[in-house]
Amino acid sequence: MFNRRDMLRLAAAGAFASSVSWLDIVARRGLVQAAESGRKHKSCIVLFMSGGPSQAHTFDLKPGGHYKPIKTSAEGIEISEYLSEVAKQMHLMSLVRSMKTGDANHQTAHYLMRTGFRQGSGGLDYPHFGAQASYQLVKNENRMPNFIVLKPGSGSKNGFTNGYLSSAFSPMVMTDVSKGIADLQPAREMKTFDRRAELLAKQDESFFEQYRISAAKEKMDAYRKAIDLVHYDKATEAFQLDKEPANIRKMYGEGKFADQCLGARRLVEAGVPFVEVMHPGYWDTHGGAEAGQRRYSEELDRPMAALLQDLNDRGMLDDTLVVWMGEFGRSFNGGNHHAKAWTTGFAGAGVRGGQVIGKTDSKAMTVEDRPVSVADFVATIYHALGIDHKQEVQVGDRPIGLVDGEANPVLELFS
Amino acid sequence: MQIRWYSYRLARCESDTSSERVTSMKRLKNLSFAWLITLASLVLANTPADGSELSVADRAVVAKYRAARIDRDMYIARSTIKNSDRQIKGAPARLKREQPAVDKAKAAFQAAEKVLAQRENELEAATAKANDSDEATTKAAVAEATKKRDQAKQELNRKSYALKRAEARLENVQKSIDKAKSDKAKAEESIPKLEVALKEATAVYEGLRKQSVAAELKHAGTQKPQTVSDAVDRLIDERLKKENVPASALVEDGKFLRRATLDIAGRIPTYQEVVEFLKSDAEDKRAKAVDRLLTTADYGRTFGTIFADLTTHRPTTTATRTRDHFRGWLIECLNLNRTWDDIVSDMIAGEGDTGSNPGTIFLVAYRLNNQPNPPDILAASGEMFMGLQIKCAQCHDHPFVDDWSQDDFWGMAAMFSRVRLKGSSVYRALEYELTDNDVEEKELFRVGGGVKYPAPLPNGQIAIPDPTDETKTIKTVSAQYLDGFKPELQEKGFYRRDFANWLTSPENPYFARAMVNRLWGHFFARGLVQPVASMNPENDGTHPEVLSLLEKEFRESGFDLKHLIRCIVRSRTYQRSSRPTDENIEDKTLYSHMAVKTLEADALLDSLTIAIGRPLMSDNRRQSYKDLFDTRLPDVDPGKFTHNIPQVLRMMNAREYNDASTVIAAATNDKPTEAAIENLYLAALARKPTGEETKTMKSFVDESTNTREAYSDVYWVLINSAEFLVNH
Known part of the structure; x- marks a missing residue:
């Protein structure tokens, strides 16, 4: 239902509104209702290890490697000794050890793995699958931001784009979740802000009537959403990590990555459909994989395990997909980029945990069973979120697929 | 494509001015300070010594980067002084650390000497004893003494070596201090000279720039x-x-x-x-x-930024500083109205280092494994300089254009097959040195990103990689232009110049x-x-x-x-x-009315800055804003609204965009409400308000308790309005 302030604002907008007012009451009611009725859509959190995490140092260990494999809570699955907390949650997560993507250049691979398309192909810019998914899931009828990226450290931004979609789905990139959304506080008091917004609506209305421009709707959408965010208490509260009880904060541990993981859970809880959390380290460990992969794994271990456990404890894992990924893997000693065989992880949203899909050779460098392409990988994410990956979107006069060509999603994960 | 313009061009090549210009660019590198000073003061003020027909604008740009080079050398000299000072200052501490080590090693050495002397004596005694007696025990004692003597010898050797090492370390410290002192002295000595040189070079540049502007005005009149x-x-x-x-x-x-x-x-x-x-x-x-x-510098800045973004595509692996250097060069060229063929020739056929000839950053921007990548350079040249999408032909014959085959594409790419980077040095801009001469002929594949490209073959031939199997090549083709004409190339040569000549020919x-x-x-x-x-x-x-x-x-x-x-x-x-x-x-499509364009990042940032009455942002400050505002992707419909929620929040709520007090005061102080409103519209939207707008705004102001604040509310509305955010 409406709260009192919403009612006042709606009434004020209505008083000024003509038939095309961009503070249109119906649209507002849609927004408000969607928000008040709670989180109805599925959600996704991607944990992104930029720089290329080594499969043989994380989730696909082989004899003769640098690290010792340890047993996990899932029978038959062994992972790195430096992921001992994640090991305890392995029954919630499944591994795809047969990623075969082919692009081992950081810049282009980031784009490829975040959008599912090669950069520049078809002369189009493609949306991050987080932008596409949030568009498919909430169509902008959502009071929280549609797509947030938490980027506490290094790593590539390539692929942080709404592509051909509306800028409402462009990722909101933040370095620290606890700082909240930038510029959310009006410069003057709220009453003044509202008066200004109403006057702005009138000013724009007459311009649109005269010029009838194509950008009108998107301008209205962007301002309407931003104005609504300024009023939306949850848009502030969701970012306040200090509201979390001590035991939960302790569970995630300390550090930048821990904070962002906890923040991601809060954001999803508040209604953000898609969050990408970037690990603060850059996993590009040429020359020093043994020390480097260990350091980053240790930073990853506890927060990631806590996120899985926390989501599970709250029953949120049923409709929240968690994906662990990089832009590619590494050669056996961890020295070089390797895109022909590497590992990703999936949990939640119907994924049956404790499975291993695919198989690699004795050096984790060649896929021996069930190769998973970029299209397969992205289609799997869409499948988990209940989005039909075979559909096409109209971009200008061209129908564009959600994934690049034929895809064979990893349905085994959900069996 | 029936006209064989190349023959004309080839004939012209013999005495071609643009290639001579390139040669003069080449001469710029490897110049000593003294050379530069002479050159800057003597040559540049007059016609270049080689008699080539450089335009004033061309010479002004060369002069500018010559001055920039001196500025760079000055920066290096100052850094040298700073670093040397640090070393000299740390010298006593380092000596204090190393001297005791030498003393200790010496003491150990002397002790070992004593031990050895003692062991020699013992051995001598034992030998004497053994000579006096035939008992087996005495022989054993000799053996034992010999063994101990040998051990002592070894120990002495070790100590001697340790002593030498310690002494060498001390000597190195001393040497490095001496070197720091002499480096510092040299640098200090060079600075006044460089200052003079810079001043002169700058004056030369300024003079040429003024000449160029005057010449341009005169020319425009015709x-x-x-x-x-x-x-x-x-x-x-x-x-x-x-x-x-x-x-x-x-x-x-x-x-x-x-x-x-x-x-x-x-x-x-x-x-x-x-x-x-x-x-x-x-x-x-x-x-x-x-x-x-x-004639404003804003002209060059605007188009320089656009062309720089187009030619060194975003996002790119090229460092921001390098791209800024390239952009700065383009801006300079445009403001001096150098002709487009000259600008492009410098990008494609420039030589030397990117510091003196920043145009070549165009080639540096397309790298694979840190070397210029011919197919990418060609594809970019096709798009930017020829308006052609020839990229498709890289992997297969062009799907839409029957005339363009894969052979054509790679044949053209061969024109860039010899360009290499010779290391890079980190300075304020990352600098690269380009060469077409010492290319490894044996290097068959360059590996990167899982894709392999063949190394150049002699006589402008190139091997086409198999797109389905990265370890193989399909075949070898000869260099050629888009119409199939195969130029005669030398076994090893500077093919880029031929390409530039072909490309920029009338x-x-x-x-x-x-x-x-x-x-x-x-x-x-x-x-x-x-x-x-x-x-x-x-x-x-x-x-x-x-x-x-x-x-x-x-x-x-x-x-x-x-x-x-x-x-x-x-x-x-x-x-x-x-x-x-x-x-x-x-x-x-028929131009019955003007299209409406959404302001892209730079134009929006600068327009907001003008609207709030501030000076335009410098490049350094600009970057963080541009990161936020730059959400327009290349090739997106310019009418599309591409600003996202964080930008909208910034425009609505950021303190600076809510503080246009100087502009508002100038527009409204002591003015009747209607005149004040009119001025606010003029400042933000460059037009007078309509009657309806005046009425709405006036009643808003009248209803407000604080008129000054009401005016800032009105101004807020105007700079957040759709009309402000577009060019219509």
């Missing part, structure tokens, strides 16, 4: 852009008449100024500029305004029209051929006659960019209102 503009209008109007689409009226003065200022200077006009423009009743005030805008059928279409697209939000970089033979576009007309003019003007801009902007077609009528609202 051009007749209006006749071209009128011819363009006739063609456009004929077509509208034929299609029975009425045109919208001409745009009002203030809106024209805003449009032209945004398009040419990348910002909205200031309040002062608007007021002065509206006040003038000169008949040619629009043409005058355009001429004025073309006979090249792609070069001039690509730029005409690009600029037309900039002003009208769509090219005469669309997409602007897909002018493939089958794609005639909407107005081929307009394209040929402007293409001819651009070529005949010697690729004069400012002249081309004048020809476009002076047309009535450009000056039409963007307000559609019921009869022409459906028209998107």
Whole structure:
């Protein structure tokens, strides 16, 4: 239902509104209702290890490697000794050890793995699958931001784009979740802000009537959403990590990555459909994989395990997909980029945990069973979120697929 | 493509000025300080010693980067002094650390010497004893003493070695201190000389720049852009008449100024500029305004940024500083109105290091495994300089153009097969040194990103990699141009120059029209051929006659960019209102009314800054803002609204955009409400409010308790309005 302030604002907008007012009451009611009725859509959190995490140092260990494999809570699955907390949650997560993507250049691979398309192909810019998914899931009828990226450290931004979609789905990139959304506080008091917004609506209305421009709707959408965010208490509260009880904060541990993981859970809880959390380290460990992969794994271990456990404890894992990924893997000693065989992880949203899909050779460098392409990988994410990956979107006069060509999603994960 | 323009070009090549210019660029490198000083003061002030026909603008750019080089050397000298000082200052501590180590090693050595002497004595005694007696025990004692003596010898050797090492360390410290001292002295000595040299070089540059501006003005006086503009209008109007689409009226003065200022200077006009423009009743005030805008530094900044973004694609692996260096060079070239063929020649065929000749950053931007990657360079050249999408032919024969085969693509790519980077040094801009001479012939594959590209073969041949199997090549082809002509290339050579000559020749059928279409697209939000970089033979576009007309003019003007801009902007077609009528609202291609463009990042940032009455942001400050505002992707419909929620929040709520007090005060102080409102509209939107708008705003102000705050509310509304965010 409406709260009192919403009612006042709606009434004020209505008083000024003509038939095309961009503070249109119906649209507002849609927004408000969607928000008040709670989180109805599925959600996704991607944990992104930029720089290329080594499969043989994380989730696909082989004899003769640098690290010792340890047993996990899932029978038959062994992972790195430096992921001992994640090991305890392995029954919630499944591994795809047969990623075969082919692009081992950081810049282009980031784009490829975040959008599912090669950069520049078809002369189009493609949306991050987080932008596409949030568009498919909430169509902008959502009071929280549609797509947030938490980027506490290094790593590539390539692929942080709404592509051909509306800028409402462009990722909101933040370095620290606890700082909240930038510029959310009006410069003057709220009453003044509202008066200004109403006057702005009138000013724009007459311009649109005269010029009838194509950008009108998107301008209205962007301002309407931003104005609504300024009023939306949850848009502030969701970012306040200090509201979390001590035991939960302790569970995630300390550090930048821990904070962002906890923040991601809060954001999803508040209604953000898609969050990408970037690990603060850059996993590009040429020359020093043994020390480097260990350091980053240790930073990853506890927060990631806590996120899985926390989501599970709250029953949120049923409709929240968690994906662990990089832009590619590494050669056996961890020295070089390797895109022909590497590992990703999936949990939640119907994924049956404790499975291993695919198989690699004795050096984790060649896929021996069930190769998973970029299209397969992205289609799997869409499948988990209940989005039909075979559909096409109209971009200008061209129908564009959600994934690049034929895809064979990893349905085994959900069996 | 029937005309074999290359033969003309090849003949011309013998005494070609542009290649001589390239040679003179080449001479710039490896110059000592002294050389530079002489050169800057003597040669540049006059005609270059080699007698080549460099234009004043060309020479000014060379002079600028010569000065930049001296500035760089000065920076290095200052850093040397700073680093040497640090070393000299740390010297006592280092000596204090090393001296005891030497003393200790010496003591150990001496102790070992004593031990050895003792062991020798013991051995001597034992031997004497053994000589006196035949007992077995004495022999054993000798053996034991010998063993101990040998051990002591070994120990002494070890200590001797340790002592030498310690002494060498001490000596090294001493040497490095001496070196620091002499480096410092040298650097200190060089600085006054460099200062003089820099001053002179800067003066030379300034002189040439002024000469160039004067020459340009004089030259512009002889051009007749209006006749071209009128011819363009006739063609456009004929077509509208034929299609029975009425045109919208001409745009009002203030809106024209805003449009032209945004398009040419990348910002909205200031309040002062608007007021002065509206006040003038000169008949040619629009043409005058355009001429004025073309002389502002904002012109070069605007187009330099656009071209730099287009040629060194975003996102790219090239460092921001390197791209800024490239952008700065383009800006300088454009502001001096160097001709487009000269600018492009420098990008493709420039030599030496990117510090002195930043144009070549174009080649550096397309790297694979840190080396220029021929297919990528070719694809970018195709898009930017020829308006062609030839990339598709990289992996297979072109799907839409029968004439273009994979062989054609790789044959052209071969023209870039020899360019290599010779290391890079980190300075304020990352610098690269280019060479075409010492290329590894044996290097068969360069591996990177899982894709392999073959190394150059002799005589301009190139091996085509198999797109399905990265370890194989399909076949070897010879260098050739797009029409299939195979130039005769030397076994090893500077093929890029041949390519640049071919590309920028007046006979090249792609070069001039690509730029005409690009600029037309900039002003009208769509090219005469669309997409602007897909002018493939089958794609005639909407107005081929307009394209040929402007293409001819651009070529005949010697690729004069400012002249081309004048020809476009002076047309009535450009000056039409963007307000559609019921009869022409459906028209998107006939230019019945002006297209509305969303302001891209730089224009929006600078316009907001003008609106709040601040000086434009410097490059350093700019980056963080640009990161936030830069959400427009290349090739996106310019009419699309591309600003996202964080940007909108910034514009609405950021403190700075809520503090336009100086502008507001100037516009409203001591003014009646209606006049005050009118001034606010002029400042933000370069137009007067309509009657309806005045009424709405006035009643808003009247209802407010604090008039000053009410005015800032009105101004907030105007700079957040859709009208502000677009160029219409």
